[in-house]
Amino acid sequence: MSLKDKRILIGLTGGIACYKIPYLVRYLWREKAEIRTIMTENATRFITPLTLESVSNNPVATDLFPPNRFAGTHHIDLARWPDLIMVAPATANFMGKIASGISDDLLTTVICATPKPVMIAPAMNPQMWLNKVTQRNHDILGNLGYIFIEPDEGYTACDHYGVGRMAEPQELFEAVKQFFFDRAKGSKKTLTGKKIVVTAGPTREAVDPVRFLTNRSSGKMGYALAEAAASLGAQTTLISGPVNIPPPLGVHLIRIESTDELHAAVKKAFASCDCLIMAAAPADFSPAQSLETKIKRAASDLSLNLKPTKDILKEVARRKKAGQIVVGFALETDDALANARKKLSEKKLDMVVVNTPGEDTGFDHDTNEVTLLVPKKRPVKLALASKSEISYHILDRVSALL
């Protein structure tokens, strides 16, 4: 999704996460978006307007009544200019003010005056985030149509652990791209009210404390599916092995490492979901015993005893309740359709997405070429397309099955 000529207004309020915003500005700028920024007085205590001016190539607005005023109305011009406004970092104070209709500085006045969509990326101490008034304001604003990029869990600058850290600049950037992608697609919310669980990425099976067995799965297909499911309105849980992709917007992320951990997480999430899509590539074998100390170098050969892991899909599909849909993937190098059909019936699946590793397909590629198999129907071969586009096709099928 190109951001060429998209006008994005970024509002910064007073939080330490301000130091991350120049990265966001650069990501957007590289995609040829036009960027303007507004800083509250407290934001200018954390980074200087000069920093933002330099990375955005535009002057930074800070005053409701700037000394060298030009004709026209400063806050109304700024309110009308963008295609999208993002407030990041957004403090509890900022959220409280706009939830109450207070406009006592340039940013809150622009927010009050704008007809444009507004995204909010909160950043604060975990206790401030949990504060009932902050949560009430979050709900009020969410119900009014403000789009939240929820804070992450982890250590905050004040060294407290919990939810409150601003989402990383890369995630904010993805959120902006997703926003324009959805808008361009005129995304119909066909999965509203549905709970979808997607698994993604490889697993790691420990050999000893420093070594593990894994595979080449990048997680791209599963992440694209989760992103598409969320944008179609589904309440989406993504259970992910170790990968290098930021979590998609609006998705509940559960991280796992081993196939056993994946199994436990899937079992739990499956109990209350409408559809499970197993795009992960769990290891089929695991060391029979994981050693507690590092295996030392030796001159002789070393053999590892491997035991099969649980077939998660098969285990879970056996227990599916009426109305639940289970989708599996089949990565095949030969006899693709015949092997995939076998998986479809043996694992009692509702759909299998068949793919074969190739030049532009399979592991670590942004594109894929797949065939969709459902019981008693002819296979549907999709043309080579981005993993995002393929995800929408798969989810169209899921939506029909549901």
Ligand code: CTP
């Ligand atoms: N899968 C699973 N648990 C495993 C291994 C695989 O649930 N321990 C799931 C994958 O997520 C995928 C499907 O099973 O959705 C098929 O995976 P694939 O590797 O193609 O097939 P396998 O069943 O592992 O059989 P084989 O490797 O022999 O083709």
